[in-house]
Amino acid sequence: MQEKMTAQNLRELFANTRMPAMAAPMFLVSSPELVIASSRAGIVGTYAAPNARNIGALDEALSLISTGVSQSGAAPWALNMIVHSSYDRFDAELELVLRYQPKIVTTALGSPRRVLEHVHCYGGFVMADVATPAMARKAVDAGVDGLILVCAGAGGHTGTYHPFSFVDEVRQFWRGPIGLAGAISVGAHIRAAQQIGADFAVLGTRFIAAEESMVQPAYRDMLVESSMEDLVASKAVSGVLANWLRPTLDRAGLSATQLSEEKKIDFSGDISTAPKAWRDVWSAGHGVGAVTAIEPVSAIVDRLAQEYANSLASEREAIKRLSDQLESWQAGSASVGCGEGVTQ
Numbered sequence: 346m347q348e349k350m351t352a353q354n355l356r357e358l359f360a361n362t363r364m365p366a367m368a369a370p371m372f373l374v375s376s377p378e379l380v381i382a383s384s385r386a387g388i389v390g391t392y393a394a395p396n397a398r399n400i401g402a403l404d405e406a407l408s409l410i411s412t413g414v415s416q417s418g419a420a421p422w423a424l425n426m427i428v429h430s431s432y433d434r435f436d437a438e439l440e441l442v443l444r445y446q447p448k449i450v451t452t453a454l455g456s457p458r459r460v461l462e463h464v465h466c467y468g469g470f471v472m473a474d475v476a477t478p479a480m481a482r483k484a485v486d487a488g489v490d491g492l493i494l495v496c497a498g499a500g501g502h503t504g505t506y507h508p509f510s511f512v513d514e515v516r517q518f519w520r521g522p523i524g525l526a527g528a529i530s531v532g533a534h535i536r537a538a539q540q541i542g543a544d545f546a547v548l549g550t551r552f553i554a555a556e557e558s559m560v561q562p563a564y565r566d567m568l569v570e571s572s573m574e575d576l577v578a579s580k581a582v583s584g585v586l587a588n589w590l591r592p593t594l595d596r597a598g599l600s601a602t603q604l605s606e607e608k609k610i611d612f613s614g615d616i617s618t619a620p621k622a623w624r625d626v627w628s629a630g631h632g633v634g635a636v637t638a639i640e641p642v643s644a645i646v647d648r649l650a651q652e653y654a655n656s657l658a659s660e661r662e663a664i665k666r667l668s669d670q671l672e673s674w675q676a677g678s679a680s681v682g683c684g685e686g687v688t689q
């Protein structure tokens with residue numbers, strides 16, 4: 346059983362948050378404004394490094410975020426990096442990580458080993474996105490500080506495992522921090538993530554239609570209009586299994602046969618302009634039905650916080666009711682004599 350980052354470290358990380366939640370990094374969705382608004386609203390905001398079209402733009406984005414978030418009371422911000430071997434910008438991005446020192450670096454599509462030492466040097470934490478217990482084990486062996494379990498129903502590159510069993514299996518070898526991602530859409534889900542053994546929730550789809558995201562208006566409208574039945578899971582678009590909005594697949598002329606095909610993963614070249622995936626073919630997770638309006642991040646987070654508080658209040662009531670029930674049952678059973686009440 347391994348535990349690297351302590352519960353105390355985790356508490357420090359989520360100090361100044363209103364609830365244990367993180368706005369997920371989303372390619373061509375998360376703008377610096379979305380990250381700043383998330384942290385100011387009281388959850389951890391995460392920027393996806395490839396959203397900046399070049400290293401100069403990433404420098405500007407990180408400068409904007411670190412200044413925008415530095416106000417007292419804001420939650421920390423995180424940076425998401427692609428660590429896949431084909432990703433050309435990795436070394437240049439790492440230099441910026443060392444300059445801006447995000448408290449949390451999350452890694453996607455590869456081993457977190459490449460960044461660990463560097464981030465630890467300035468006191469940051471590394472969390473790896475993983476979609477299977479085997480990936481989780483590898484990340485733990487590499488020395489990661491926390492895991493983000495990407496489960497079935499997630500937007501973007503999705504997992505396929507149910508969160509109940511996925512958390513349980515990972516908890517057999519990892520006691521450290523776990524974030525849960527996939528279809529988490531309302532405050533009750535954030536609490537549910539904690540109840541099944543995770544420490545915090547990671548929400549992506551819930552924020553795509555936020556006013557501060559960098560998507561075009563038609564994408565926001567489609568989110569508001571769509572439900573989970575409008576999604577298709579396929580590896581054909583980006584090379585990795587992802588959930589896509591069906592109307593955008595139809596528009597791109599992708600046939601059912603093409604959608605069942607696989608494609609080689611390749612992040613080389615300018616990934617912010619090259620692929621049709623993400624720019625023309627849009628993604629969302631199973632929680633899309635919970636997006637019913639275009640709102641600022643602050644309104645979304647306010648509602649999540651209220652729902653989270655309501656969940657805690659219902660739990661307290663349920664515990665009280667159950668303990669009263671237990672007490673009266675114990676009192677009743679104590680007064681029943683041996684053999685009484687048994688029908689022959």
Ligand SMILES: Cc1cc2nc3c(=O)[nH]c(=O)nc-3n(C[C@H](O)[C@H](O)[C@H](O)COP(=O)(O)O)c2cc1C
Nearest residue numbers: 369371372453499500501526527528548549550630
């Ligand atoms: C449009 C879109 C783009 C995404 N891009 C990235 C990305 O660049 N890096 C990454 O680690 N995760 C990415 N994700 C996955 C999210 O970080 C997160 O795991 C997921 O959104 C959680 O599931 P949910 O959307 O159901 O809340 C993306 C998700 C979406 C919806």
